[in-house]
Amino acid sequence: xxxxxxxxPSTEEVQTxxxxxxxxxxxxxxxxxxxxxxxxxxxxxxxxxxxxxVEKALETLRRTGVWSFAAIHGTQRDELAELIRSSGYFNQKxxxxxxxxxLLENEFHGxxxxxxxxxxxxxxxxxxxxxxxxxxTADDIVLYASGKPSFVIDTYTxxxxxxxxxxxxxxxxxxxxxxxVERLRPDTALFNEYHALLDHHAAEVCRPTPKxxxxxxxxxxxxxxxxxxxxS
DNA sequence: TACCAGGTGACTG
DNA sequence: CAGTCACATGGT
Numbered sequence: 001x002x003x004x005x006x007x008x009p010s011t012e013e014v015q016t017x018x019x020x021x022x023x024x025x026x027x028x029x030x031x032x033x034x035x036x037x038x039x040x041x042x043x044x045x046x047x048x049x050x051x052x053x054v055e056k057a058l059e060t061l062r063r064t065g066v067w068s069f070a071a072i073h074g075t076q077r078d079e080l081a082e083l084i085r086s087s088g089y090f091n092q093k094x095x096x097x098x099x100x101x102x103l104l105e106n107e108f109h110g111x112x113x114x115x116x117x118x119x120x121x122x123x124x125x126x127x128x129x130x131x132x133x134x135x136x137t138a139d140d141i142v143l144y145a146s147g148k149p150s151f152v153i154d155t156y157t158x159x160x161x162x163x164x165x166x167x168x169x170x171x172x173x174x175x176x177x178x179x180x181v182e183r184l185r186p187d188t189a190l191f192n193e194y195h196a197l198l199d200h201h202a203a204e205v206c207r208p209t210p211k212x213x214x215x216x217x218x219x220x221x222x223x224x225x226x227x228x229x230x231x232s
Numbered sequence: 233t234a235c236c237a238g239g240t241g242a243c244t245g
Numbered sequence: 246c247a248g249t250c251a252c253a254t255g256g257t
Binding site: 048049050052053056057085086087088089090091092093171 | 247251252253254255256
Binding site: 088 | 235241
């Protein structure tokens with residue numbers, strides 16, 4: 001076999017993927033965090049980094065009382081970087097946290113609710129204007145901190161979509177995002193759960209080296225079919 | 233021991 | 246616009 005045949009998924013297939021994951025894993029209780037501050041800081045710190053490393057950094061921030069954007073705003077860059085060292089890329093991430101805190105302080109009087117209360121597209125655009133906040137982090141914040149239906153795409157989501165054999169119209173973030181958005185009703189609870197399920201599945205089963213044995217997607221997956229039944 | 237983990241921005245041709 | 250690189254820690 002050479003080039004696997006990819007096909008554009010139907011609305012039904014996008015729904016079926018969700019159903020299979022939900023049946024296999026149940027509700028995921030995401031995001032791991034208590035409130036908007038927790039979620040936003042976590043979203044920035046977890047960029048290309050294992051969540052356990054982020055938890056250590058969050059715990060350090062909490063323990064040292066740097067547990068508000070006002071506190072972050074008032075903490076020196078190198079000191080802040082030291083507090084979040086365990087999350088990796090700590091110099092860059094300190095700058096990102098400062099960027100968020102500065103926007104909040106300077107343009108929203110430090111009131112998180114005011115920023116998060118913006119219409120979804122406006123909020124997303126504001127977040128993307130902050131240095132170090134790209135599309136995934138912006139969508140994490142829009143969905144999990146603001147509670148608005150923006151579908152999150154990450155490495156895990158791309159990996160699953162690619163292995164299923166779904167045709168994507170390009171390689172950009174938005175190309176993967178529209179695959180879902182164009183086929184689902186914009187529902188915050190659904191987007192929340194869908195992304196959580198995809199991440200759980202990719203972390204536990206659809207790993208870099210996939211564990212296809214017993215995978216709940218085997219029957220609808222191009223990679224799984226090729227790996228297991230050579231019945232093509 | 234390399235590889236991997238819930239990315240992003242800068243720079244190049 | 247597509248490819249490549251720096252940024253950095255901790256677990257397996």
